[in-house]
Amino acid sequence: MKAWKSSLQPASLESWRHQKCDLRNYCLWREKDPDSILSERKANRACDPEARLEEIGLQKYRENILKRGLSPGSAQKAFVTIVSFFKHNYQRLIFARFPALTLDQYRGAKRLKKEEVCKLYEFSNNHRDKLIVLGGAESGLRLRALEQLRLGCFVAIEDGSKEGVCCESIEDLKEVMIPCRIQLPKRFYTSQRKREGITFVCKDFVKLLIEYLELRKKAGEPINAQTPIFPTYRAKMRVLATRTIVTRQRDTWASPGSKVTASVTMGSNNVQQMDAEVLQIEPAPLVNEGIEGVFRRLRKKANVGYDPETERAVSPHSLRKYLHSTLDASGVNSVMVNVIIGHSNAIADHYSGRRNLDLEEIRHAYESAIQRISILEDGNGTRVLRLERDLKDEKRNREEDRTIISNLQQTVEETRQQIAEILARLGPTNQKPLAENQRS
Numbered sequence: 001m002k003a004w005k006s007s008l009q010p011a012s013l014e015s016w017r018h019q020k021c022d023l024r025n026y027c028l029w030r031e032k033d034p035d036s037i038l039s040e041r042k043a044n045r046a047c048d049p050e051a052r053l054e055e056i057g058l059q060k061y062r063e064n065i066l067k068r069g070l071s072p073g074s075a076q077k078a079f080v081t082i083v084s085f086f087k088h089n090y091q092r093l094i095f096a097r098f099p100a101l102t103l104d105q106y107r108g109a110k111r112l113k114k115e116e117v118c119k120l121y122e123f124s125n126n127h128r129d130k131l132i133v134l135g136g137a138e139s140g141l142r143l144r145a146l147e148q149l150r151l152g153c154f155v156a157i158e159d160g161s162k163e164g165v166c167c168e169s170i171e172d173l174k175e176v177m178i179p180c181r182i183q184l185p186k187r188f189y190t191s192q193r194k195r196e197g198i199t200f201v202c203k204d205f206v207k208l209l210i211e212y213l214e215l216r217k218k219a220g221e222p223i224n225a226q227t228p229i230f231p232t233y234r235a236k237m238r239v240l241a242t243r244t245i246v247t248r249q250r251d252t253w254a255s256p257g258s259k260v261t262a263s264v265t266m267g268s269n270n271v272q273q274m275d276a277e278v279l280q281i282e283p284a285p286l287v288n289e290g291i292e293g294v295f296r297r298l299r300k301k302a303n304v305g306y307d308p309e310t311e312r313a314v315s316p317h318s319l320r321k322y323l324h325s326t327l328d329a330s331g332v333n334s335v336m337v338n339v340i341i342g343h344s345n346a347i348a349d350h351y352s353g354r355r356n357l358d359l360e361e362i363r364h365a366y367e368s369a370i371q372r373i374s375i376l377e378d379g380n381g382t383r384v385l386r387l388e389r390d391l392k393d394e395k396r397n398r399e400e401d402r403t404i405i406s407n408l409q410q411t412v413e414e415t416r417q418q419i420a421e422i423l424a425r426l427g428p429t430n431q432k433p434l435a436e437n438q439r440s
Contacts, residue, residue, distance in 0.1 A: 001034060004088045014288050022081040029061055034085070041091045055093050058082055062099065072105040110306040110314050111321040112137075117375055120314075123301040126251070127212035128230055128286070129294050134205045134375055135229070136319030139182055140341050143288045143316045145196045148184065150285075151213070152225030154201075155181040158359065162351060168225045170213050175392075178203045179366055181359070189351045197342030198350075198357065200366045204376035220255035221283065228285040237262050237276040246276070254278045291316055323373060330369030340366060 005016065027033060032040070044051040062079045066072065079099060086093050112120075117137050124130040136146060155164035156172040163183050167173045179200035188196040209229065216231075217223045233250040239262065246262055254260050255278065262276040292315065299314040306313050320341070327337045338344040339362055349355035366373075 004085055014292075018077075019081045019084075022078040023085055025065075025078065026061060026082050029064065030057070038086075038089055038091055041086065045091075052094070054086070054091075055095055058093065059099070071107065072101055073107050076101050107308075107310060107312050109317040109321065110304075110311045111325055112304075112314065112318045114322070114326075114372070114375070116302075116304050116314075117319070117322060119302045119304060120295075120298045121375060123298055127208065127215070128251070129298065131205065131208060131212060132230055132291060132294055132316075133298070133319070134208065135201060136316050137322050137375055138201045138205055138373055139199045140320045140323035141182070141196060141199065142194065142320065142342070143291060145184055145188055146291060146316065147230065147285050147288055148188075149182070149229040150225065151223065151227045151229065153182055153184055153229075154206075155183050162356075162359075166225060170210060170217065170223060173206065173210055173213070176206060178206065179363065179370060180206050181363070186351055190348050195342050195347050197338075197340045197344075198347065198359070198362050199340050199342075200363065202370055202374040204374055216253055219253045221253040228283055230286040230291070231283040232286045232290060233281050233283055235260075235278055236280040237278050239264055240275045240277060242274075245279070250281070253283070254281060256280060326372050327365075327369050330372050332365050332369055336362060336365035 001020075023034065027037065030037060041054050044053050058079065061082070062075055065075050065078060070078075076099065083093055117133065121130055121133045124133060132146070135141070135149065141149075151173070152166045152168070154167045154173060154176060156167045156176055157165035158177060158181070159165055164181065166183060167176065179202055181198070181200050184196055189198075213223055213227070216227075221227075233253055234247065235250050235254060236245065236247050237260065238245055240259075242264070244264075246264060248262050250260075258278050260276055260278060261273045263271050264274045264276075265271050295315055304314050324337065324341050327340065328334075332340075335344070339346060339357065346355060346357060350357045
C-alpha cells in the first residue's frame with residue numbers, strides 16, 4: 001500500500017480514499033488481502049511468464065460489479081484503480097484490449113450555462129461561497145488548485161518574468177491588472193499528472209475578494225501572502241460553564257480571548273450550544289470535501305437539475321466546463337483555450353525553460369472573451385479594460401511627475417539655503433559685488 005501511494009501520488013485525500021475503497025472491494029471479492037494477491041501474481045508469473053490469470057479475473061470482477069448495477073463510469077474507475085495497484089507494485093497487467101467507455105456510457109459533470117452560474121451565486125449566503133463560484137467559473141481551475149488558492153497566488157505586477165510579482169497585501173490586490181493572472185506553485189504546472197492552465201480572474205472576483213479580505217482584516221485576522229482565499233478556521237476553545245477544552249472548525253475568524261458559542265456534547269446524543277472563550281485559532285484552506293459540500297448545498301437550493309442518463313450532478317468541474325465552452329463560443333484559438341484550461345503540454349515546457357509562452361498573447365485571448373466569462377460585471381469588455389489600463393498608466397505618470405517636481409523644488413530650496421550661507425560668510429562688504437555679478 002505504501003509503495004502504491006508513494007508512486008501513484010494521488011491528487012487529493014478524497015481521491016486516495018476512493019482508491020483504497022475500490023481496492024478493498026476487490027480484495028473482498030477475491031477473499032484475499034493485497035499482499036496475498038501480489039504473491040499469487042508473482043508465483044503465477046514465475047511458473048508461466050505468459051500467464052494471464054489475474055487479467056481474466058479482473059475482467060470477471062468488472063462484469064460482476066456491472067451486473068450489480070454500478071454505472072459503467074464507476075466500474076471503469078474501479079477497474080483502473082486495480083490496474084494501477086498492480087502497476088505501481090511492479091506487477092503490471094497486460095491486456096490485449098484495454099476496456100474503455102463508449103461515448104454513450106460516459107457521464108461527465110453537467111456543463112453549466114451563465115444563467116445557472118448566476119443562480120448558484122445568488123443562493124450563496126456568504127463571501128466565501130460566492131468566491132468559490134466566481135473563481136471556479138472564471139479561472140477554470142481544478143478542485144485541487146482551488147483549495148490551494150492564497151493571496152500570494154494573484155500577480156500584482158507583470159515584470160516580464162514567468163511568475164511576476166505576487167500580492168502581499170490588500171493594497172497590492174487593488175492595483176492588479178485586469179484580468180488578474182493566477183500564479184500557483186510551480187508543481188501545478190510541471191507535474192506528470194494533470195497540469196493547471198495559465199489562467200485569470202475578472203474584475204468582479206477581484207472586487208469581491210478585496211471586500212472579503214477587508215472584512216476579515218477588520219475582524220482581527222492577519223492578512224498576508226499566505227492567507228487562504230477559501231478559509232476554514234480551527235479554533236481551540238474553553239467552555240465557560242464546564243472549563244473543558246474543545247477544538248472546533250469555524251467558518252469565521254474569532255480573535256483569541258473573544259467569546260463565541262460552541263457545540264458541546266453533554267451525555268449521549270445531547271448536543272448543546274454553549275458559551276466558550278477562544279484560546280487559539282488558525283486559518284487553513286477549505287479542503288476538496290468542503291468545496292464539494294458547498295456545491296451540494298447550492299445545487300439543492302438553486303434547484304439546478306441534470307439528466308441522469310447522460311451527465312452527473314453539478315460539481316466544481318461543471319464550472320471548468322463553463323469556462324471551456326465559453327472560450328470556444330467566443331472564437332478563441334483552440335491552442336490558447338488548451339493553455340488557459342490546462343490541457344497543453346506547452347505549459348510544462350514554459351516552466352521548465354524549454355519554451356516560453358507569450359503571457360500577453362494568452363492575456364489577450366482571455367480578454368477577448370471576458371465579457372462572456374464574467375459572471376457579474378458587464379463592464380469587463382476589452383475596450384473598457386483598455387481605458388481603465390490607460391487611466392491607471394496616466395495616474396502613475398502623474399504621480400511620477402509630482403515626485404520629480406517635488407524633488408526639483410527641494411533642490412531649489414537647498415540651493416537657496418547654500419547661497420544664503422555663502423552670503424552670510426562673505427559679510428556685508430562683499431555681498432554687493434557678488435549680488436551685482438549675479439544680476440549681470
